[in-house]
Amino acid sequence: MILYLLTVVLLILIAPILLSYIKATKMVLFFKRPISLMQGYRNFTKLLKKETIISEETSAITRYAPFLVLSPLLVTVFFLPPIVGGAYYVSFVDAFTITGLISLSTFFLMILGLDSASAFGGMGSSRESFISALVEPAMVLTIFSVSLMADNLGVGQAGVNLVAHFPKEHMASYLFAGISFFILLIAENGRIPVDNTETHLELTMVHEAMILDLTGVYLAIIETASSIKFVIFASLFASLFMPFGLEFIAPIAFVIFVLKLFIIATAVAIFEVNTAKLRIFKIPNLLGLAIVFAFLSLITFYVLGA
Amino acid sequence: MVDFLIGLFLASLIAALFTTRLYGLLFWYSMNSLMLGLLALGIGINIDDKAMLLTGVVTILIKAIGIPYVLKNLSHKFNFARQIVSGIKMQYSIMLVPIILVFTFYLSVPIVDMIHTNANYVAISISSLFLSLLLIMEHSDVVPKIIGFLALENSLFLLGTTATNGMPMLVELGIFFDLLMAIVVINLLFHKEEMKI
Numbered sequence: 001m002i003l004y005l006l007t008v009v010l011l012i013l014i015a016p017i018l019l020s021y022i023k024a025t026k027m028v029l030f031f032k033r034p035i036s037l038m039q040g041y042r043n044f045t046k047l048l049k050k051e052t053i054i055s056e057e058t059s060a061i062t063r064y065a066p067f068l069v070l071s072p073l074l075v076t077v078f079f080l081p082p083i084v085g086g087a088y089y090v091s092f093v094d095a096f097t098i099t100g101l102i103s104l105s106t107f108f109l110m111i112l113g114l115d116s117a118s119a120f121g122g123m124g125s126s127r128e129s130f131i132s133a134l135v136e137p138a139m140v141l142t143i144f145s146v147s148l149m150a151d152n153l154g155v156g157q158a159g160v161n162l163v164a165h166f167p168k169e170h171m172a173s174y175l176f177a178g179i180s181f182f183i184l185l186i187a188e189n190g191r192i193p194v195d196n197t198e199t200h201l202e203l204t205m206v207h208e209a210m211i212l213d214l215t216g217v218y219l220a221i222i223e224t225a226s227s228i229k230f231v232i233f234a235s236l237f238a239s240l241f242m243p244f245g246l247e248f249i250a251p252i253a254f255v256i257f258v259l260k261l262f263i264i265a266t267a268v269a270i271f272e273v274n275t276a277k278l279r280i281f282k283i284p285n286l287l288g289l290a291i292v293f294a295f296l297s298l299i300t301f302y303v304l305g306a
Numbered sequence: 307m308v309d310f311l312i313g314l315f316l317a318s319l320i321a322a323l324f325t326t327r328l329y330g331l332l333f334w335y336s337m338n339s340l341m342l343g344l345l346a347l348g349i350g351i352n353i354d355d356k357a358m359l360l361t362g363v364v365t366i367l368i369k370a371i372g373i374p375y376v377l378k379n380l381s382h383k384f385n386f387a388r389q390i391v392s393g394i395k396m397q398y399s400i401m402l403v404p405i406i407l408v409f410t411f412y413l414s415v416p417i418v419d420m421i422h423t424n425a426n427y428v429a430i431s432i433s434s435l436f437l438s439l440l441l442i443m444e445h446s447d448v449v450p451k452i453i454g455f456l457a458l459e460n461s462l463f464l465l466g467t468t469a470t471n472g473m474p475m476l477v478e479l480g481i482f483f484d485l486l487m488a489i490v491v492i493n494l495l496f497h498k499e500e501m502k503i
Contacts, residue, residue, distance in 0.1 A: 168309075169309070170309075171307070171309035171310040171313060172309045172310065172312055172313035172316070172426060172430070173313070174313075175310055175313035175314065175317065176313060176317065179317055284396075284397070285324065285396045285400075288324075288396065288397070288400035289320070289321075289324055289400075291400070292320065292400055292403050292404055293317070293320070295404050296316075296320075296404065296407055299404070299407060299408055299411060300411070300426070303408070303411040303412060303415075303429075304411055304414075304425050304426040304429050304430075305425075305426075
């Protein structure tokens, strides 16, 4: 139980560092002086100190929604596969629950965007709903197919089973699921081909448009939520597609897991540097590719057993 | 390991189907051929076949490095448009690709009963055959058509390598010379395309 709680705390604490790390890696690749890895924490404390201003046009939703955006994600963190062997984990939560919780959080984010009563908010919400509607089927299919390969529909149990028995005989479908999940990781977290989190230009904004009106504590909460969303996806990727390192004793297993998270973050940063932002109407093509790969993974597993 | 490489082979072909950039297409073709060469090397080490090792090395040298390089140089020389437009809408290809895959996967079931080999090798090589035909069909430019032809040849090679544990060396060398001839012909085609513009 103590290891389980330690895992949850570790994931929550490392979340802002990972996002700062991606940004720092990108700056190094652009030959700029990188920001510190603690920048996420610095922003957080700075925002906590700032005054919180709420627009007169908004209703009570603006005051409640940031917490409702964060809480489903925090619940999801408790359902992730274990990162240390012998730790407590929740075994019965399946692909639908995790996708549902993440979409619940997205739903409140969209409500928040609509409630801000500015043209930007509504535009951002409409784009976000457009993207998340395309992400969901692919995500359910991908996690479902990996869970089938691991012989258990529960995501936590699947992660444990994958470590115990690596699916060598299903390598092809495993690979397709991995490709699909990586595209989803990028799309759902608003990384570059889909959304650019660093600009405030109306043409490129999706995520930033919805939270443009927020200040102070609420903005800090939303930023924490987006970093936790990234850590959920990265941790799912690490447990389901890099299944090793669970058999070591706790400190080594933690270090291995953190290394895996940083490898994923590096991959995302390199991918971001090498691609340009897609037009909004080209995004269905990218996500269609994810759906094709997810479906392909499932059908390869069923028909060929490969 | 072989399954993994076959998966990458199919994945790179699908990525080539969905790309809209000429150089991206060449890159994915090169990846496709690289996977094929590594696959031949892997199988060659497994069954200890010297000819297969040689084929693998030649595949990597010619198909993964040589042909994409030549094609890139040629398309640079003749100033081809770097954006390739698919004749079929992307949404329809997103529907078509899974349909083709499901169809060919079920098609391979009776074939595997006849020849005793691993089902997924036959299935994936036949499906990549169909996918490269789709690549030829959906583009009207000359370079994607050529890449489609080359990918067609790759998938036949995959079928030969995996299903029958390697064709005779002579046949494979013949195919390579065929390809070189094809590149010469392609060069002529490019000249013709240039004159049209």
